[in-house]
Amino acid sequence: MTSSGPAIGIIGSSGRMGQALEQAIAAAGHQLSGGVDKGQDVSRLADASAALVDFSAPAALQNNLHAAIGAGVPILVGTTGLAEEHHMAIDHAAQAVAVLQTGNTSLGVTLLAHLVAEAAARLATDWDIEVLEMHHRMKVDAPSGTALLLGEAAAAARGIALAGHMESGRDGHTGARAEGAIGFAALRGGTVAGEHSVIFAGEQERIVLSHSAENRMIFAHGAVRAAAWLIGQPPGRYTMRDVLGL
Incomplete structure (x- = not known):
């Protein structure tokens, strides 16, 4: 069966969460636009995606946000271990695109x-x-x-x-x-x-x-639901609470 949902790209695709996200995207009936890992071209993935999901590393965040801004696509940031400078970068990116940052997508x-x-x-x-x-x-x-x-x-x-x-x-x-x-x-x-x-x-x-x-798939399913929700949202900083309407 051909997927007809939005195209979602995975940053950090070879990690455990990246692999779980690929399964969750298919289960939700969405399209996988591709995946990238350290050293690969994030901008090309952003251009091919309706939304990005980032579970890579704090050191890569700035570049990933720039790619999302350049392509005009929303991005979900699930990377943990963020410092103050990372949150400042997210605040800046949220002026141009929809950004959902969370420590947990469940x-x-x-x-x-x-x-x-x-x-x-x-x-x-x-x-x-x-x-x-x-x-x-x-x-x-x-x-x-x-x-x-x-x-x-x-x-x-x-x-x-x-x-x-x-x-x-x-x-x-x-x-x-x-x-x-x-x-x-x-x-x-x-x-x-x-x-x-x-x-x-x-x-x-x-x-x-x-x-x-009990299984990391709960995080993957939540992230995919949130990424699909982000598509079409105006620029701003969002949380999982917004996805559930809390």
Whole structure:
């Protein structure tokens, strides 16, 4: 059967996510316009695509954004481990094309972040927030992009900046936990696709909101849905919440 959906290009096509995206594009009835990896011509892929999906590396982001701008096509950035300069580059690109940047393309995680924000907004700072995540042994960044996404959701709901209230990598004599802090703990091992829990710990009670990824295909399916949604959107910076209308 010939696919009749939009043509989607994959940046980082030989990686595990790239291979999963190829399957998800076919399952959704869309067209695969091609894929590129390090050292290959992103601009040619952008010219042949209705949308780009980038799961490559932070070092490649600037070039990938330039290719999307040059071709006038939207781009989904799923690469994690981004620094402030990368977000500035995304903000600049979003003035010209639609850009969706996220630390996690799972629809379930998107809903989890929404629930985390709801809880954080309604519980006072005497409810401590801890974000716990576990991933496979090969993951190179910590905390994960998803953990940071969940922490940002909690911080925004409380009207604070995560950067000024984040506690991670605790070791040794750290002193008492600061009220209003958002803590992070990262576990690595085995082949875990991704597990995240946000713990709200109050006086003699706890609320735990969790999500478990059983297969990385959930991220691929979410990314393809988001990429298709981006097509036709005006220039701007979007999130997975926009895709679900939250």
